Amino acid sequence: MSLERHTFPFSAIVGQDVLKTALLINAVDPRVGGVLIRGQKGTAKSTAVRALAEILPEISVVEGCAYGCDPNEPRTLCAACAARDALPAVRRRPRLVDLPVSATEDRLVGTLDLEHALKSGERRYEPGLLAEANRGILYVDEVNLLEDHLVDALLDSAASGVNVVEREGVRHTHPARFLLVGTMNPEEGELRPQLLDRFGLCVDIEGIDDPAERVEVMRRRRSFEDDPSGFARRWSADGKALVRRIEKAQHLLGDVELDDDLLFLIASVCSSIGVDGHRADLVMARAAAAYALLEGRREVTPAHIRAVAPMVLAHRMRRTPFDEESYSQDRLESALAASGAGAEEGASDSPAASHAGDGDGEAAVLGMRLSVDQAGSSASREDVPTRLSLEIDRVRRSYGGKRQETTSNDLSGRYVRAEPLRPGAQRDIAFDATIRAAAPFQALRESEMAIALEPSDLRNKVRRRRVGASIVFCVDASGSMGASNRMEAAKSAVLDLLVDAYQRRDRVGLVAFRGDAAEVVLAPTASVELAQLKLRSLPTGGATPLAHGLVSALQLLETESRRNDDVIPWLVLVTDGRGNVGINGGLGSEDAITAAARIRDARINTIVIDTTGVPGGGSAARDIARTAGGEYVRLAALDASALTETVRERVWSA
Template identity: 40%
Template sequence: MPQGIATHFPFSAVVGCQPGALDDMGLALILTTIAPEIGGVLVRGEKGTAKSTTVRGLAAILPPIEAYATDRFSIDPDDATASSPDGPFGPEAERITRAVRLVELPVGATEDRVLGSLHLERALAHGKVEYEPGLLARAHRGILYVDEVNLLNDHLVDLLLDAAATGRATVERDSVSVEHAARFVLIGTMNPEEGELRPQLLDRFGLTVEVAAPRDPALRAEVVRRRMAYDSAPGDFAASYAVQEADLTARIEKARAAVEGVELSDAALLLIAKVCAGFEVDGLRADIVTARTAVAHAAWAGRSAVTKADIRRAAILALPHRRRRNPFDAPGLDEDLLDRLLAEDDLPEPPEPDGPGEADDSTTREDSGPSSSGESSADTPASESSERSETPDPTPSERSEDPQGSGPAPTDSTVAATQPYRPKLLRVDGLGEGADGRRSRAISRRGQVAGVAPQGVGTGLHMVATLQAAAGAQPARGRTDGPVILRAEDLRRAVRIGQEANLVLFCVDASGSMAARKRMSAVKTAILSLLLDAYRRRDKVGLVTFRGAGAEVVLPPTRSVDVAAARLDEIPAGGRTPLAAGLLEAARVIQRERLRDPRTRPLLVIVTDGRATDGADGVARSQQAADHLATLGITTVVVDSESGPLRFGLARQLAVRLGAEHLPVGEVSSTALTEAAAMGPIQNMRSA
């Protein structure tokens, strides 16, 4: 293996990241390193599309930086305005030249790990108050990378984005008051199937790109060929791309030097504003980011002024994720509309290409394909498809099916939901210890301190309580002055009461008794409203339906509420009502999730009219299934879909048997239940 050759997968070896033909992902990453004030990049895509591999290769092509040898905060020695908590540094202070750091933030990181905190060992052993820098300090002048950023706690995402926007981090805690520079390139990657970022956080990322595996067999073969070559001889493979890597480094350095001199004319700025207004994006952040990106793209292309080509490429990267009107809207940009908006202006076109990289304005990752990486694009599941037939509404005789199962089964039909509304808040009883969220009360990493507890209980070290416990024992340990003698039994942890996310499992009756369009539309609208609520509260969701001969897990538990909404829209109605099968399948799903994560606290939402029409013993089997489900201790809500003047009250009876809350579908709306929720008994309330 050649000496001195990095063994990471080279950035320029990624299919779609060649110096003269960058795709959207490669270009977005490079532009945000040219102008970090753009605000970072969010990369969304299915698994196996080399998101992580490409980001890790980026750090190696960035020009090296100079720093003081003893400075933990990596300030620029040539910046007279820069200051470090480790400074001041004199003219004789030793300097070093080092590579740009790629700092990875684990999903399970704490706020102390990100911001830094009191150096515990020196505080206890020497009685000194000293600040231990966190990941933000380490990432200064480098790259901060968060894989699966959609799974990161919201307050940490807020913290990262605030630091990226201001370029500074401030710590005020544990007798420590420190402020330091924190200018870094923030890059997040995520798989949308595992859940979405809140729109407010999505908007804070400067650029967003969508990546997908290539469909061209030749490109897929090239990905495999490069990956296998890299695996067999990493050093030789990296050496074969050394020239391309050096070219990228030199071009980035040249663009950084030129970006301040790029002219953003009033005409170009007005055109950017016109484009953003034309796409009806909220706020002015889109205009600012698009302008900064267009300037960086002009510098990258070697132009001295921003042109239409720069604005077009900037808009494609900066606007799609800002056009989402609600959480279920897929991000995207109408390029035909973009071209029409750009055509209305007479801004000069770019000059003819005169160097590498001028041709990268039209390539996309879908066309060029993903990189070769350790993630295999071959394991991406094929999208599920199903053929649904639209049929007329059931006849009145079909709708008046007998509760004991003697009525005829209507044909299948698919009905869409209407506009969702704000639903009543459903909560899990008791106090949990699940992942941070916004639904049920729980012992949490953040929240109000409710007390202290011995080691092994609680969510974080409580410094004051620990020192108080140790202080009273010092005479017995032979210590009257000097450092505190600390033992394991002295440790105390803070008990914080916050909120957790839950597993919200929907068990939906899709039988013939639900097939009437008006009823099924009301049911789907109620479920869609609850899904929207689950999205906002960071819950996992799952979907079980029962109809015809049995029950089906339409959507295994996931954090992708978007996928759940899409599956909901596809659910047909028709056939008999195997209520027992639905209840038992819901119980199995919950038990499997509890095995995966014992901290998971489920909320089961059963949407049914309570009828069991799958045979003569259907009622008896449904009662047995309900009794079994009741023994599992699951917080359950029965959403009663029965409507019309003639009602049997079977869903209410089911709720009583389950020990569940009974909620008519028309009262899922929070507005309809404001007074009723306030009057309910405490032990049965699931609302706030």
């Protein structure tokens, strides 16, 4: 009995036209730079990527080469192929290589060939995933969760097209040109800007609510699961047609040229949007040419540029995550119109439109929205007089070290690499690295053991664990703040704090207190969109139940700490400190001080932002900060930049 793995056919994926177009553009011209696919779970992200590998045309590779070198491209040959007199070739499909987020660095870049070293005493390189992915697809699911040291290795190889390995006595270089495809759920954290820009195209996808279209999704999936082979046969004709379409476009790619007017148009659009660098210009030119060929055209038109522009610019626009989506779309439309690439009557100006007449294989069943990914702001720029940015990166804790990612001093955390065992260090032996260190010397050592080890061979594991902050904003939404016209300034401060925290993969929550109670507006989350939405609808007015707010915030942070004992808790209190509603009939001011003492006992890092306009500050807010063991800052006394530096200094030194 043979177990055959079946892949859902690319043509059978319902809807998702922009996603499929982005993948096909890269299939035609891998120099476009790959695709980042952002969307919720269950929106066919991984399915589309795996299906793409099945329709890529075959390539010619040097027989027996571990890197799949192209025999017709002498400049890109590995050292072994370059030294050969003859280069026999075979045909095969490009490989799809999965990079797990849990991979170690030696698995990615390659390492010492242990078996060869043990047998011969010679050091030889053992290829890793980058070698396997050369001239193929390197696929990273949940790419936003990839460890920083793996991201760095990816960036180096993606930029140069070469993997350089210098480790464990091995120095080796080999070609590493691959199509980088990443998928991610934005709610689980953002992507490092350096890696974000490395993706040529970016698409945002989502499911739909139309019941009839969802039924079609279920029908196809059930049909595939009941009879994978039969389902694949029914869609094979469409798949072969796509292969021919890609092959034809690849063959004609060198014949497509963009005249100076089109190049000026591309430059104008990118300049108007305000992207950094020139990568967007180059990507847009290549993507437009590939897209034109997919449509059967050898001439690139402004309509083709308009079609690919959102995919090129979606992740490169300068913005804050709180800009309105409509504002972002308007910016793009304005830039296109001003540059002469506005919508043309009857023009196919979007990938979805180009597939509108396709058969069942291209049916638009799964709804999809391509958008420049930005969220809305709860207040206009004119309405917010003061803004506060607080960086809380690299906060140190006695047991952890760097806040975002720390080298563990105990046996917890993920094993990422090895280092020589230092005298007095806690032993956490890395057996794989120890054996690799000893392997080249086995021929020189006499021992009855299978492997002769010496103290100098011992390697210790270096473990890393991610340490995040859980930040709860406790915001005074009572009438006292509304009367002093400070609520909008406080909202602005909270928004900037949320932006800064979200970019660093922290969890953020928000408690508002007004009237006679406190409300958990937002439980700690990593979703900046959800945080922005909740903050936008923040109510105001009524009395000031400050103690209720402090207790609610404390309970949230204690819950977070129980879930993850590595979390660093922060409470940012935005108030004038004048609590006038107590708990269970008590005095508001006394209960607030009692709650602040509980916060101190729980070792919660606290910042009290006093919003009174009283010279010298409000004594009530100051007393709360002192009792909680926190830092006191009066908002009215500082502009945004000065306040940012003041808070940053205190947080970094904590």
